[in-house]
Amino acid sequence: MLSLLSMALIIMTISILIMILASILSKKSFVDREKASPFECGFDPISSSRLPFSLRFFLIAVIFLIFDVEIALLFPLILILNYSNILMWSFTSSIFLLILLIGLYHEWNQGALNWAN
Structure with missing residues (x-):
């Protein structure tokens, strides 16, 4: 003890x-005040916090995050297909991709992917 x-x-x-x-x-x-301050998304944190925020930038960032996670989830599926039931994993990955494609079509239909107005 x-x-x-x-x-x-x-x-x-x-x-x-x-x-x-x-x-x-x-x-x-x-x-140096600039080096001591945090840098977030190109916005100056020293100025007023009531500046308008681009909603389009936020939507594109969320879309990128969703498809980045999708890739991280689909890569292991390729390796798992060799060692398990191919029919089950094919069905699972097809449903997963179908949900993502429906979401992509919905965002395309709503105009979230158009940069130039």
Whole structure:
């Protein structure tokens, strides 16, 4: 019990010393306000927060995210097809792709994919 307590104390001491050493040695410069501020989607966070936001940009970002996740889900399906029931996985992947294609058609029909008006 005593060795466990002493080991925990040594580990905490080393961790605290490393954190203190890192904060002392790190070069922090608050002179440049642009470098210290976060950069989010090309918007200047220092200016007014009530600027209009492009809804089209948001929709395209969501579409990209959906199709990016789709690719990440379909790649393992190709590898699984060799080791399991092909009919079940073919049906599952077909339904998955059909849902995505219906969603893509709906967004195309609503005009979310048109950049120029």
